[in-house]
Amino acid sequence: MRAWKSILAGAAMTAAALTAASPGVAQDQSVEDLYSGNTLTILIGHPPGGSYDLYAQLAAAHFGQFLPGEPNVIVQHMPGGGGRRAAAYFHNNTEPDGLTVAILPDTLAHIQLLTPEQADWDAAKFRYIGRFAPANSAFAIGPTAPIDSAEEMKDTQVVVACTGKAARSAQMPALLKNLLGYDLRLICGYKGSAASKLATIRGEVDMFSQNWASFAANDQADMDSGDLRIIMQAGLERDPDIPEVPLLQELTDDEEAQRILRFASSAAPIGRPMMAVPGTPENVIAALREAFQEMVTDPAFLEDAERRGAIIIPATGEEVETINEEIVSASPELIEATRSAMDASDAEETQNPGEGSGD
The missing domain is CATH 3.40.190.10 (Periplasmic binding protein-like II)
Structure with missing residues (x-):
């Protein structure tokens, strides 16, 4: 059983920061141009102090250096409804420009299937960048x-x-x-x-x-x-x-x-994933996925994860999307x-x- 001690720090920004760029920017620029001099926001739907914040703060400290253009990375907390408020905002109100990613509940597909009145999103459309760890x-x-x-x-x-x-x-x-x-x-x-x-x-x-x-x-x-x-x-x-x-x-x-x-x-194998907004250009998705996999195998990242008490058992975005597809295809019965x-x-x-x- 791991006995690592976590060091958690909250970082809050206004919701307006999530819509800083127009949806066409990423299509017309190289990925390096997109991120150079810009800020990447990691949105989470929970307050500071839990596993979502743990992985978001860890990623904020390391992710930028692996992306072309090396953007600054910040964390945005939008608690409410066990992550549902942030999920709805991310799906419906965030520009698909690659400047906002999210670490949202692994259960979004289950929420949509089992309590559809609480799900203002289409779980099948979310794009997954990678997974930090399963979430038993x-x-x-x-x-x-x-x-x-x-x-x-x-x-x-x-x-x-x-x-x-x-x-x-x-x-x-x-x-x-x-x-x-x-x-x-x-x-x-x-x-x-x-x-x-x-x-x-x-x-x-x-x-x-x-x-x-x-x-x-x-x-x-x-x-x-x-x-x-x-x-x-x-x-x-x-x-x-x-x-x-x-x-x-x-x-x-x-x-x-x-x-x-x-x-x-x-949904436990989906775990704690990093996600992109539906409609994010494929070249940006590819760059985010490549940077994520480089990050989660980087010795400095892994050392910091151990220091913070963050379990790292990664999976690719493609693997997580396959798991999500299996959930959303469950029978009505x-x-x-x-x-x-x-x-x-x-x-x-x-x-x-x-x-x-x-x-």
């Missing part, structure tokens, strides 16, 4: 939790913190409640994973979830002390850092439940079964939401 979610219990393993939730009630009823932090536990009959009481309204973590350690709730990369970067001391214990994870393969921790679909022998749990977890199983409408609301900082 991990579920941690606190020091006062009445259980020691996931299987015990069949017979013992566990109180789960979540940010919102439509958030993955609620939907994934709801799958276990609705498919496997686990005795879970969901309390939503916490302002980010940091607030959920604090509530778990204090004993206000028993369990919360976030991206494993956030645990690895920020919570090693709490895991070492036993204040946080990882008991299950969501993904298609066990994360190599926690190979002893079961996947959700491994908690049941029911084939239909396994099928739904696998589909609900199938599977989509409907998953939508029904992840219903968290009976979740309660917390009276102590805490301070916002995010996954």
